[in-house]
Amino acid sequence: MTDTVTDRKTKKLNVAIVGGGLVGSLEALYLAKKGHRVSLYEYREDIRKTPQVRGRSINLALSVRGRQALRDVGVEDHIINHHGIPMRGRMIHRPDGSTYEIPYDSRTNQCIYSVGRNYLNSILLKESEKYINMERHFNHKLSEADLSKGSLTFLKTETYEKVQVTADLVVGADGAFSAVRKALMKKPLFDFSQQYIEHGYLELFIPPGDDDGFQMPPNYLHIWPRGNFMMIALPNQDCSWTVTLFMPFKNFALIDTEEKLLTFFEKHFKDSISLFGEKRLIKDFFSTKPSPLVAIKCRPYHVSDKALIIGDAAHAVVPFYGQGMNAGFEDCTILDQLFTKHDDDLARILAEFSETRWRDTFAISDLAMYNYIEMRDLVTRPSYRLRKKIDDFLFWLMPELWVPLxxxxTFSTMPYSQCVKNRQWQDKVLRIAMMLFIFVLVCVVIAMKMS
Structure with missing residues (x-):
């Protein structure tokens, strides 16, 4: 006999989540909170017991979409009040060392928060310990998967023992190079594309000052835009800065000696050298290689009523809009809403998620690509600053009608695809307004000459 709606409400699902990072840990909390039996599998050690791995960004920009998800599982207040550092705008560093501010939201003074990846992940894992219906399994690497049956095989990386798991639902939250997605790709009618951009990134470090305080104003995302490349800095809780240099790989390859490195920084980022300290800059730059940046688009995200991919496994994006984590967290929020809407009916939940979510994830992927051009180049142009002033004025004048992109x-939960449509509509309105202005101006000039 098939389940009735009442049966589904009382039945507790057995869920296996592959990937114990930010999105996997959050999704586990959502499902455990609903009373389902959740097993979280992570191929690495418990992140709470390991040092930060250099080369993987330790800073993330938390905004409204991510905050909503953290609020739902009860950890937002702790993150915002005890850990996050508010960033109220961009601080632009010119080549001559002078700076100017571009606020994110001059009307309501909203901000984004710099948060530590390890800290946030640790908080989510710690929160999960409150639920007796949730288990955590570290050092478990997914080796085989039959997603149609909800069957998984893990290899314990410490003992090389194989572990067989069967679940009502498999959730793949195992990152951009997802093993779950690899299994899903074997299914017919699965569309997949990935794009590596020609630019890589390399992380550097600005220590606290001699007084153990910040060496730059802390409540900003600092940007050194230089046309084809840029450097950014986000504040850390210990008053240091995580700095990321984004640049074409061919440019990185040209800097192969200490002298070339210092000459490059002297020319393009002169004001930063004293912040790093020459010895530290040289050490950090040559101690690792630049890492690649990949964007992934795929669909559908599910297999019948048995498996689903979320977060970077479904839609890895380049980091230039600061929405990678926020979009992954929003996946969890949307899934939670669908579980409520469809009374835990997995067939309907997974199908609706796949059918609706891809438009928004494709949209934020494209926006993130565009924002790199804006951050490294357009922010320095008078036309950009003029458009920003116009947008801010119209937003102040008509806050419900005119919301800048x-x-x-960043500061709403409007679907990403709708954000794009709004921007296109705004561009069209401004073009028409400009044409009318020019037409009226020409008419006035002609009238004045004829009078």
């Missing part, structure tokens, strides 16, 4: 993406 950045505000809609």
């Amino acid at each position: 950045y505000n809609s993406v």
Whole structure:
């Protein structure tokens, strides 16, 4: 006999989540909170017991979409009040060392928060210990998967023992190079594309000052835009800065000696050298290689009523809009809403998620690509600053009608695809307004000459 709606409400699902990072840990909390039996599998050690791995960004920009998810599982207040550092705008560093501010939201003074990846992941894992219906399994690497049957085989990386798991639902939250997605790709009608950009990134470090305080104003995302490349800095809780240099790989390859490195920084980022300290800059730059950046688009995200991929496994994006984590967290929020809407009916939940979510994830992927051009180049142009002033004025004048693109993406939960449509509509309105202005101006000039 098939389950009735009442049966589904009382039945507790057995869920296996592959990937114990930020998105996997959050999804585990959502499902455990609903009373389902959750097993979280992570191929690495418990992140709470391991040092930060250099080369993987330790800073993330938390905005409204991510905050909503953290609020749902009860950890937002702790993160915002005891850990996150508010960033109220961009601080632009010119080549001559002078700076100017571009606020994110001059009307309501909203901000994004710099948060530590390890800390946030640790908080989510710690929160999960409150639920007796949730288990955590570290050092478990997925080796085989039959997603149609909800069957998984893990290899314990410490003992090389194989572990067989069968679940009502498999959730793949195992990152951009997802093993779950690899299994899903074997299914017919699965579309997949990935794009590596020609630019890589390399992380550097600005220590606290001699007084153990910040060496730069802390409540900003600092940007050194230089046309084809850029450097950014986000504040850390210990008053240090995580700095990321984004640049074409061919440019990185040209800097192969200490002298070339210092000459490069003297020319393009002169004001930063004293912040790093020459010895530290040289050490950090040559101690690792630049890492690649990949964007992934795929669909559908599910297999019948048995498996689903979320977060970077479903839609890895380049980091230039600061929405990678936020979009992954929003996946969890949307799934939670669908579980409620469809009374835990997995067939309907997974199908609706796949059918609706891809438009928004494709949209934020494209926006993130565009924002790199904006951050490294357009922010320095008078036309950009003029458009920003116009957007801010119209937003102040008509806050419900005219919401600038950045505000809609970062400070609202408006679907990403709708954010794009709004921007296209705004561009069209401004083009028409400009044409009317020119027409009226020409008419006035002609009238004045004829009078």
